[in-house]
Amino acid sequence: xxxxxxxxxxxxxxxxxxxxxxxxxxxxxxxxxxxxxxxxxxxxxxxxxxxxxxxxxxxxxxxxxxxxxxxxxxxxxxxxxxxxxxxxxxxxxxxxxxxxxxxxxxxxxxxxxxxxxxxxxxxxxxxxxxxxxxxxxxxxxxxxxxxxxxxxxxxxxxxxxxxxxxxxxxxxxxxxxxxxxxxxxxxxxxxxxxxxxxxxxxxxxxxxxxxxxxxxxxxxxxxxxxxxxxxxxxxxxxxxxxxxxxxxxxxxxxxxxxxxxxxxxxxxxxxxxxxxxxxxxxxxxxxxxxxxxxxxxxxxxxxxxxxxxxxxxxxxxxxxxxxxxxxxxxxxxxxxxxxxxxxxxxxxxxxxxxxxxxxxxxxxxxxxxxxxxxxxxxxxxxxxxxxxxxxxxxxxxxxxxxxxxxxxxxxxxxxxxxxxxxxxxxxxxxxxxxxxxxxxxxxxxxxxxxxxxxxxxxxxxxxxxxxxxxxxxxxxxxxxxxxxxxxxxxxxxxxxxxxxxxxxxxxxxxxxxxxxxxxxxxxxxxxxxxxxxxxxxxxxxxxxxxxxxxxxxxxxxxxxxxxxxxxxxxxxxxxxxxxxxxxx
Amino acid sequence: xxxxxxxxxxxxxxxxxxxxxxxxxxxxxxxxxxxxxxxxxxxxxxxxxxxxxxxxxxxxxxxxxxxxxxxxxxxxxxxxxxxxxxxxxxxxxxxxxxxxxxxxxxxxxxxxxxxxxxxxxxxxxxxxxxxxxxxxxxxxxxxxxxxxxxxxxxxxxxxxxxxxxxxxxxxxxxxxxxxxxxxxxxxxxxxxxxxxxxxxxxxxxxxxxxxxxxxxxxxxxxxxxxxxxxxxxxxxxxxxxxxxxxxxxxxxxxxxxx
Numbered sequence: 001x002x003x004x005x006x007x008x009x010x011x012x013x014x015x016x017x018x019x020x021x022x023x024x025x026x027x028x029x030x031x032x033x034x035x036x037x038x039x040x041x042x043x044x045x046x047x048x049x050x051x052x053x054x055x056x057x058x059x060x061x062x063x064x065x066x067x068x069x070x071x072x073x074x075x076x077x078x079x080x081x082x083x084x085x086x087x088x089x090x091x092x093x094x095x096x097x098x099x100x101x102x103x104x105x106x107x108x109x110x111x112x113x114x115x116x117x118x119x120x121x122x123x124x125x126x127x128x129x130x131x132x133x134x135x136x137x138x139x140x141x142x143x144x145x146x147x148x149x150x151x152x153x154x155x156x157x158x159x160x161x162x163x164x165x166x167x168x169x170x171x172x173x174x175x176x177x178x179x180x181x182x183x184x185x186x187x188x189x190x191x192x193x194x195x196x197x198x199x200x201x202x203x204x205x206x207x208x209x210x211x212x213x214x215x216x217x218x219x220x221x222x223x224x225x226x227x228x229x230x231x232x233x234x235x236x237x238x239x240x241x242x243x244x245x246x247x248x249x250x251x252x253x254x255x256x257x258x259x260x261x262x263x264x265x266x267x268x269x270x271x272x273x274x275x276x277x278x279x280x281x282x283x284x285x286x287x288x289x290x291x292x293x294x295x296x297x298x299x300x301x302x303x304x305x306x307x308x309x310x311x312x313x314x315x316x317x318x319x320x321x322x323x324x325x326x327x328x329x330x331x332x333x334x335x336x337x338x339x340x341x342x343x344x345x346x347x348x349x350x351x352x353x354x355x356x357x358x359x360x361x362x363x364x365x366x367x368x369x370x371x372x373x374x375x376x377x378x379x380x381x382x383x384x385x386x387x388x389x390x391x392x393x394x395x396x397x398x399x400x401x402x403x404x405x406x407x408x409x410x411x412x413x414x415x416x417x418x419x420x421x422x423x424x425x426x427x428x429x430x431x432x433x434x435x436x437x438x439x440x441x442x443x444x445x446x447x448x449x450x451x452x453x454x455x456x457x458x459x460x461x462x463x464x465x466x467x468x469x470x471x472x473x474x475x476x477x478x479x480x481x482x483x484x485x486x487x488x489x490x491x492x493x494x495x496x497x498x499x500x501x502x503x504x505x506x507x508x509x510x511x512x513x514x515x516x517x518x519x520x521x522x523x524x525x526x527x528x529x530x531x532x533x534x535x536x537x538x539x540x541x542x543x544x545x546x547x548x549x550x551x552x553x554x555x556x557x558x559x560x561x562x563x564x565x566x567x568x569x570x571x572x573x574x575x576x577x578x579x580x581x582x583x584x
Numbered sequence: 585x586x587x588x589x590x591x592x593x594x595x596x597x598x599x600x601x602x603x604x605x606x607x608x609x610x611x612x613x614x615x616x617x618x619x620x621x622x623x624x625x626x627x628x629x630x631x632x633x634x635x636x637x638x639x640x641x642x643x644x645x646x647x648x649x650x651x652x653x654x655x656x657x658x659x660x661x662x663x664x665x666x667x668x669x670x671x672x673x674x675x676x677x678x679x680x681x682x683x684x685x686x687x688x689x690x691x692x693x694x695x696x697x698x699x700x701x702x703x704x705x706x707x708x709x710x711x712x713x714x715x716x717x718x719x720x721x722x723x724x725x726x727x728x729x730x731x732x733x734x735x736x737x738x739x740x741x742x743x744x745x746x747x748x749x750x751x752x753x754x755x756x757x758x759x760x761x762x763x764x765x766x767x768x769x770x771x772x773x774x775x776x777x778x779x780x781x782x783x784x785x786x787x788x789x790x791x792x793x794x795x796x797x798x799x800x801x802x803x804x805x806x807x808x809x810x811x812x813x814x815x816x817x818x819x820x821x822x823x824x825x826x827x828x829x830x831x832x833x834x835x836x837x838x839x840x841x842x
Binding site: 106123124125126128129130154156200201203204205208211212213214215216217236239240241242422423424425426478480481483490491492564566573574575576578580 | 619620621622623624625626627630631632660661692693694695696727729730731756757758759760761801841
């Protein structure tokens with residue numbers, strides 16, 4: 001496994017990236033291999049520099065575009081493209097982003113993963129009133145971090161209509177790893193229908209998009225493999241709960257065309273390289289509803305960043321990326337062409353691109369993995385760790401680094417007197433961390449798949465205090481009525497924000513009482529995921545919580561104000577899985 | 585788009601029937617400033633018109649057009665629900681009946697169950713004098729363990745006659761689109777209502793098997809068989825009119841919703 005932590009001299013790309021005059025950027029823009037229009041579907045936004053400020057102009061509009069080469073559609077675009085153009089901010093400088101709304105409805109931009117004053121966070125109704133039609137809003141904030149992030153609308157269902165793009169912050173200090181070339185890889189899901197119709201279908205017809213429901217023949221297959229009594233018992237257990245083990249993603253490939261940098265599998269986004277180069281892929285899941293599994297057959301990947309934050313390099317063959325997460329990987333391609341393959345978690349579809357030495361090449365596109373179903377662990381009923389590898393008998397090893405248990409492993413939890421009421425169709429009986437479990441769908445996979453417990457922060461983080469306080473929240477839902485909430489209460493049913501103390505050290509505990517994975521995003525502060533790697537926790541803005549799982553994160557709220565906290569599955573958020581955290 | 589307009593029109597009509605439920609929307613969340621809009625609008629109302637049975641029944645002596653459906657409008661907890669079921673003779677005679685047209689308020693009492701209460705209307709027409717009656721209806725509908733769709737009700741007519749009704753459905757998926765629906769329906773009358781051909785006790789049992797193909801979720805043609813038998817006093821009232829108490833018919837129809 002390669003582990004490039006040594007500092008290195010500036011490469012040609014570093015010089016390009018740090019070019020500080022507009023002339024330099026424009027002059028060399030067409031030479032940049034990564035973001036040439038047509039090649040990548042990713043355009044880099046030019047910036048203007050004034051003193052210590054980097055100034056960007058963005059215009060949000062509807063622009064006719066062809067998606068998947070099939071139909072002309074009217075997505076919401078930023079400066080005319082989907083995804084929105086790539087924005088490169090620079091650490092240590094002030095970002096000034098002037099956003100003009102040419103839509104006939106209010107809009108917004110949220111800078112996903114950037115810590116900034118709350119007024120600049122871009123959530124209508126929480127941090128500001130939104131950007132009215134015809135108005136220009138100026139975002140202005142100091143940039144005090146680096147890494148791969150993204151930006152998107154936080155208004156209504158606009159994200160589903162194309163309003164998202166990559167955001168990269170170039171570091172002040174050289175990166176602790178080497179690469180010769182880089183690409184942003186924006187994964188997303190596109191529907192040719194009105195997103196409000198998608199929402200309605202989910203609301204009025206349970207399982208509308210699920211064409212992988214259990215059939216009579218699945219039952220007889222179970223009989224053949226498990227015997228009558230076990231098959232009967234399994235069907236009975238799910239039947240009693242009125243749950244289906246096949247409910248993996250709410251909106252599937254039956255509705256979505258999956259995109260890579262705005263291009264469908266047939267469009268075949270292509271990233272060029274020269275053999276022997278190290279290529280950095282900045283993979284961003286900008287989907288509304290789709291969790292992806294990403295791999296490059298024949299090529300190992302070294303993960304160097306998660307959610308824009310450095311981790312100890314870890315080599316893997318595949319990783320699952322929750323909605324709104326980002327992973328930076330470094331690859332060293334040697335052959336002429338490779339397929340960059342991203343299949344949806346439920347195996348109902350995929351997108352792909354090609355990494356090649358010249359345009360127009362393709363590599364074999366793998367089959368989708370076989371469709372699968374959830375097991376006992378999803379109900380929070382099984383032993384912690386579906387592979388049975390975790391011993392949760394002892395707590396005393398938690399201070400000694402890798403392989404130890406997170407502090408919540410043996411925590412007793414309560415679902416309240418009424419099990420969260422009508423908004424929650426189930427509760428996890430015995431939830432625990434399953435950080436060494438890659439999740440549903442990898443049962444037949446023999447190669448390495450990244451898990452959260454393999455993520456180790458490259459550094460200890462500044463606040464080394466033990467948490468003084470714990471906040472426990474349950475992720476709850478009712479598929480039958482498509483209700484999603486925290487602690488059984490939709491956003492419209494709660495009385496006020498969740499109070500966080502300014503500067504306090506707290507432990508956030510998330511318990512997933514549903515049958516689905518939820519990517520939970522906290523604005524305005526980092527969540528240091530407690531993996532048991534004490535002191536070297538990976539720092540994340542979005543945590544993908546598996547069904548029946550309980551995980552915890554340490555938090556120091558460093559910025560006062562109101563912050564959104566929600567499930568990043570767009571229609572779950574829309575259904576009420578949203579809270580405001582108030583830091584005072 | 586036309587479908588959408590029809591739907592909105594239908595929902596608007598429904599909405600006008602009982603405007604009160606709209607005012608039952610939940611309280612507001614904690615937006616930072618009172619004049620700002622909410623960050624998410626999770627209390628949007630939806631509606632649906634679902635015709636579970638919309639079919640032609642080919643019987644031994646008579647052919648019948650029959651329907652059974654539900655329209656609803658509202659949110660997760662509070663809903664306005666209209667249930668209707670009935671049939672009309674197409675050949676072998678004329679006449680028919682609206683077995684139910686119930687307008688009810690529905691309240692989500694738990695994750696899978698909804699309580700309903702409201703007013704119902706029933707009528708029979710031709711041959712002979714048309715008869716109708718109104719009733720008060722209460723009941724539950726929901727999803728029972730093992731995936732049984734259940735709809736139960738207690739109906740008390742304006743004359744004080746009471747009937748308990750039960751209906752259950754179960755779907756077997758042969759493929760993702762080929763689905764066999766089994767259904768069973770029965771009722772128990774606490775008193776005899778001669779004009780409606782209802783005797784005291786268990787009236788009868790109706791069983792159905794319908795195999796549908798979901799061309800789309802919203803549109804699924806089906807074929808099937810329906811078997812009905814009557815018991816006790818009800819059967820005797822039917823025999824007194826010279827009709828068979830046991831009826832088997834082949835059915836063809838479309839399950840549709842929008």
